[in-house]
Amino acid sequence: MRKTKDPLKEKKELALKVIELLKEEYPSSDCTLTYDRDQAWKLLVSVRLAAQCTDARVNVVVEDLYKEFPDVEALANAEVSEIERLVRPCGLGNSKARDISACMKMLRDQYHGKVPDTMEELLKLPGVGRKSANLVLGDVYGKPAIVTDTHCIRLSNRIGLVDDVKEPGKVEKELWKIIPPKEGNALCHRLVDHGRAVCSARTKPACEKCCLKEICKKRI
Ligand code: SF4
Numbered sequence: 001m002r003k004t005k006d007p008l009k010e011k012k013e014l015a016l017k018v019i020e021l022l023k024e025e026y027p028s029s030d031c032t033l034t035y036d037r038d039q040a041w042k043l044l045v046s047v048r049l050a051a052q053c054t055d056a057r058v059n060v061v062v063e064d065l066y067k068e069f070p071d072v073e074a075l076a077n078a079e080v081s082e083i084e085r086l087v088r089p090c091g092l093g094n095s096k097a098r099d100i101s102a103c104m105k106m107l108r109d110q111y112h113g114k115v116p117d118t119m120e121e122l123l124k125l126p127g128v129g130r131k132s133a134n135l136v137l138g139d140v141y142g143k144p145a146i147v148t149d150t151h152c153i154r155l156s157n158r159i160g161l162v163d164d165v166k167e168p169g170k171v172e173k174e175l176w177k178i179i180p181p182k183e184g185n186a187l188c189h190r191l192v193d194h195g196r197a198v199c200s201a202r203t204k205p206a207c208e209k210c211c212l213k214e215i216c217k218k219r220i
Contacts, residue, residue, distance in 0.1 A: 008177065015161055015178045017215050022190040025211045029189040031139050034059045040115035040140040041072050041107055044125065047132040048099050053090040061089050072113040076104040099127025117141045130169060138185030146184040148172045151195030158199060160217030 022029075032055040035042035042062065049058045065086045069075040075083065084097035103126045107113055115136060116122055122133035131147055138145030146152075148168040152175075156162045162174045179187060194212075199205045205220055207213050 011161060011178045014159070014215060015175075016180075018159060018161065018212060019179070019183050019187055021211045021215075022187065022194060026190045026193045029186065029193045031135065031189060032056075032059075032192070034062075037140060040136060041104070041113070042066070043136055043140060044103060044107075044115060044128065044132065045075070045100055047135055048096055048103070048127045049087055049090040051096070052092060058090055061087055072104050072107050075100065076108040096127075102126035103128065115140065117143070130172065134172070134185075138188075144181035144184055145188075146172050146175050146179065147188040148175070149188070149192065150201070151192045152188050154201055155191045155195055155199055158205070158216065158219050159212060160219060164219075 031043075033043065033046040033050060035046055045065070046055075046058050046062055049061060065075075065083070068082070068086065069078050078101065080094075080097045080101045083100055084093045087093050087096050087100070090096060106125055107115065111121075116125075117137065117140075119130075119133050119137065122128050122136060123130070131149060134145040134147045137143040138147065148171045153166060153168060153171050156171055156175060157164060157166070161178065162171055165171050165174055175184070194210075195201070198210050205218075207216070207218060207220075210216065
C-alpha cells in the first residue's frame with residue numbers, strides 16, 4: 001500500500017529548501033529601515049511610519065524628525081502637532097504622530113527609555129502590533145521572529161508554505177510550524193528582497209528567472 005505524504009513534513013522540507021536557496025540568492029538581506037541597533041526606539045518610530053509608505057521615504061523623513069527630537073525624552077515631550085508636521089510626508093500623519101508620541105511617553109515612563117525585549121511588553125506599546133514587535137525581537141534582540149508583512153504573506157502563499165492564508169497572525173502561526181526558529185527573521189528579510197526583485201505584487205512574477213522556480217507551487 002502506498003504511503004500518503006505528511007503535508008506538514010512536506011511543508012517543512014519545502015521551507016528548508018526555500019531558506020537554503022534564498023540564502024544563496026540574498027546573502028546579506030537586512031531591514032531596509034535605517035536605525036542604530038543601540039537606539040531601538042528609532043526602529044519603533046520607523047516601523048510605525050512605514051505603514052502605507054515606502055521604507056526609502058521613511059528613512060528620509062526620520063532624519064528631519066531626529067534633528068528636532070533626537071531621543072525618547074525629546075519625542076515624548078514634543079507636541080503631537082509638531083511630530084505630525086514632520087512625519088506628514090509618510091501619510092496618515094495624525095494617527096502616526098499620536099502613536100509615536102504615546103509610545104515614546106510609555107517608553108520614558110515605564111521602561112527608562114529602553115525598548116522592552118518580550119512580545120508581551122512590546123504589544124502594550126501604542127501603535128505596535130505583532131509585525132513590529134517581531135521585527136524588534138528579531139533584528140534588535142536576535143530572538144526568534146517571523147515578520148508577516150505583505151511580501152511574506154504573498155510569497156508564502158505563492159510558494160506553497162501556507163495554503164490560502166492571508167491574515168497576518170494566521171500566516172505567522174502556520175510558518176512557526178515549519179520554519180526553524182533561528183531562521184525566521186532572516187528568511188522574512190529575504191522574502192522582502194525576493195518580493196521586490198522577482199515576485200512582485202504589481203507585475204507578473206518573473207518565474208523564469210526565479211531561484212525558487214523548481215520548488216515553488218506558483219500559486220499566482
Ligand atoms: S517561481 Fe514565480 S511565483 Fe514562485 S517565488 Fe518565484 S517568481 Fe514567485
